[in-house]
Amino acid sequence: MKKLILIAAVILIAGSTSCQTLPKGTCFGFHVMTINLDPNVTMNQFLEFYKNKVVSEYEKNFQANCYLLKGIRGESVNCYSVMISWKSVADRDKFFKEDGSLNEIGQAASDKMKPVMDELAKLGEATSKYTDWVIQ
Numbered sequence: 001m002k003k004l005i006l007i008a009a010v011i012l013i014a015g016s017t018s019c020q021t022l023p024k025g026t027c028f029g030f031h032v033m034t035i036n037l038d039p040n041v042t043m044n045q046f047l048e049f050y051k052n053k054v055v056s057e058y059e060k061n062f063q064a065n066c067y068l069l070k071g072i073r074g075e076s077v078n079c080y081s082v083m084i085s086w087k088s089v090a091d092r093d094k095f096f097k098e099d100g101s102l103n104e105i106g107q108a109a110s111d112k113m114k115p116v117m118d119e120l121a122k123l124g125e126a127t128s129k130y131t132d133w134v135i136q
Contacts, residue, residue, distance in 0.1 A: 026135045027092045029084040031128035032076060041123045047080070049123055057116045058084070061109040062095055082128070089134055100130075 037046055047068065055066045064084050071079040086092040095106035102110055120126075 022135050023087075024135050025088045027086045027089045027132060028134070029082075029092070029130050029132045031082045031084070031130040033080045033082065033126045033128045035080060035124060035126045037124040038122065046120075046123045046126075049120060050126070053116050054113075054120055055082075057113045061112045062106070063091065080126075092132070100132075 035043070035046060037043065051068050055068060058064065058066045062084070064086050066085075067083045069081040069083055071077045071081065095103060095109055097103050
């Protein structure tokens with residue numbers, strides 16, 4: 001009887017919760033990073049700074065959602081990436097030219113991030129290769 005009640009409760013809860021979906025047109029940038037640490041800096045120090053400082057500054061200045069990712073399986077296992085999302089390609093294009101370089105608004109946003117990026121440079125350097133994707 002207890003199992004039946006538990007199963008009924010799970011079904012009721014599952015049926016009443018709504019799923020989040022990503023709307024068509026959402027734009028994602030995946031930036032696979034190569035991280036070179038300065039001497040006496042641990043990967044954990046670098047990643048904590050990145051998560052706690054760089055991500056929030058990027059979100060604020062580039063009006064995007066930003067996530068630090070770690071590869072746990074496959075070709076990029078133990079690699080780090082940043083996933084950036086905008087509601088649309090047009091929202092991304094407010095900051096970037098067609099070739100991926102910063103436009104005037106993007107450069108102003110990047111300039112606002114300079115103090116945080118200067119702090120990050122004291123820990124190491126992260127370069128990246130990226131691909132932007134859009135939900136169809």
